[in-house]
Amino acid sequence: MxxxxxxxxxxxxxxxxxxxxxxxxxxxxxxxxxxIREPEQGKWALPGGPLEPDQELSESAAFTLNETTGLSPSYLEQLFAFGNVDRSPGNRVVSIIYWALVREEEAAEAVVTENVRWFPADDLPELAFDHAEIVSYALGRLRGKLEYSNLGHAFLGELFTLSTLREVYEAVLDRRIDPANFRRQVETSGLVRATDQVQTGGRHRPARLYRFATPAASTAPTQE
Amino acid sequence: MxxxxxxxxxxxxxxxxxxxxxxxxxxxxxxxxxxIREPEQGKWALPGGPLEPDQELSESAAFTLNETTGLSPSYLEQLFAFGNVDRSPGNRVVSIIYWALVREEEAAEAVVTENVRWFPADDLPELAFDHAEIVSYALGRLRGKLEYSNLGHAFLGELFTLSTLREVYEAVLDRRIDPANFRRQVETSGLVRATDQVQTGGRHRPARLYRFATPAASTAPTQE
Known part of the structure; x- marks a missing residue:
């Protein structure tokens, strides 16, 4: 102690x-x-850093996001505080974890540097501290929240086809979803609304474009 | 600063x-x-205190719960970290908020002391710091979570009638719920299972006793 x-x-x-x-x-x-420093030098870790005395929690998270990827957050939410007494050797550190969801076209523009690398969530290297547990918790929340909210919005543009929306669900839930069942469930859920626009081009017939019925919601309090 | x-x-x-x-x-x-101390002396506040260096976050919350009410937590979960730069005059304080749900018969046994008083959530006195905002956020989460989880479990014993379960929903959501609609929704939700036991006594005919289909769930990580 x-x-x-x-x-x-x-x-x-x-x-x-x-x-x-x-x-x-x-x-x-x-x-x-x-x-690049002890403890846990050489291991991979979540981007982050100490909270500055005059910095809001969400500012600190947005700063980290920007520093690591060059991106500005379109979806940034506080997730959980991890604070086990023994989670960091030598000193007591409580880490407040945020999560950011980034659209594919944004991620494609992310800055890549020598000590920053993207990994698939199901094939991670050995992580420092309790960060493997944190990622696992965040993935669980991502999957759970997708099922009962319009969280998928964060990964999509304003207009999208039902195929694209299904691909988001398949990617996050990591399983195939039957297209006909998916269409039926989404259409009865009230989560999305058909527009009068279609997507054309490609080898397929024109596909109806949809939008979310409500703006992307965050459960965060209004403060910050 | x-x-x-x-x-x-x-x-x-x-x-x-x-x-x-x-x-x-x-x-x-x-x-x-x-x-009983400045700042905000004389105002009412959420029970809490500084985290001790060798104390787990959830231990600190459980200690506070016990100190304030004499109760041990049956449902205790981390809710959110509130950390606005200006939330406390003079010093920067980040507060990690837990919530505890307590059964009615437990609450009836709670120790009462001069500086601890129970208030109805819809009729609170002036609160210190940003605690009114914290309570409002916690109430929102309580209502939201009741709708898609078996959170109601935390307020009930193992066996309960559908009337008792409906009273929990009515209390938390603060509105009357039609008994026939409620019975239909609950029975099709799969959230609860009928037992072969009934509750007898009182002026009413015997009422079927139910139990939750799954144990009370917490979204908290396994750590702590």
Whole structure:
């Protein structure tokens, strides 16, 4: 046990959907940062850093997101505080975790540097501290929340076909979904509304474009 | 702005269902603590205190719950970290908020002291700091989560009648629910299962006893 002050850090789990390495099927990816200092030097970790005294929690998370990827957050939400006494060797660190969801075209523009690399969520390297547990928790929340909210919005543009929406669900839930069942469920859910526009081009017949019935919601309080 | 270390506190919103002061209808109540020190001396606040260096986050919340009410938590979950730069005058405090749900018969046994008082959630006194916002956020989460989970479990014993379950929903959602509609929705939801036991006694005919289909779930990670 230490009598030093408890350190407060903010880290961010950044999720994007990208094609899997071995197919065109999309899966969930996230960027990690290689640690260049002890403890846990050389291991991969979630991007983050200590909270500055004059920095809002969400500002700290947005700063990290920008520093790691060059992106600005379109969906950024506080997830959970991880604070086990023994989670960091030598000092007590409580990490407040945010998650950011990034559209595929945004992720494609992410800056790549030597010590930042994107990994598929189902094939991660060894992570520092309890970050594997944090990623696993974030994935569980992502999957759970997709099922009862319009969270998928964060991965899509304003207009999308039902095929594209299904691909988001397939990527996040990591399983095939029957197209006819999916169409039926989505259309009765009231989650999306058909527009009078269609998507043309490609080898397929024109596909109806949809939009979400309500704006992307966040469960975060209004503060920050 | 301050250059002192950021202080980390843990506070707990403790919800119980109790009869309203003017009727036998149940509503949501919570205990508050009168502040005996500056800042905000004399105002009512959520029970809580600074995190000790060798104390797990959930231990701190459980300690607070016990100190305030004499109760041990049956449902205790981390809710959100509130950390706005200006939320506490003079120093930067980040508060990790837990919520505890307490059964009515437990709440009836809660210890009462001079500076601890229970208030109905819809008729609170002026609260210290941003605690009114925290309570409002917790109430929103309570209502939201009741609708898509077996959270109601936390307010009930193992076996209950559908009338009792409906009273929990009415208390939390603060509106009357049609008994026939409620019975139909609950029976098709798969959330509860009928047992072969009935509740007898009283002026009414025997009522079927139900149990939840799955144990009370928590979205908290396994750590702590």
């Amino acid at each position: 230490t009598s030093a002050p408890i350190e407060l850090a903010v880290s961010t789990v950044i999720f994007a959907l990208r094609p899997a390495a071995d197919s065109s099927r999309r899966t969930v990816w996230l960027p990690l940062v290689r640690r | 301050t250059s002192a270390p950021i202080e980390l506190a843990v506070s707990t919103v403790i919800f119980a269902l109790r009869p309203a002061a003017d009727s036998s209808r149940r509503t949501v109540w919570l205990p508050l603590v009168r502040r």
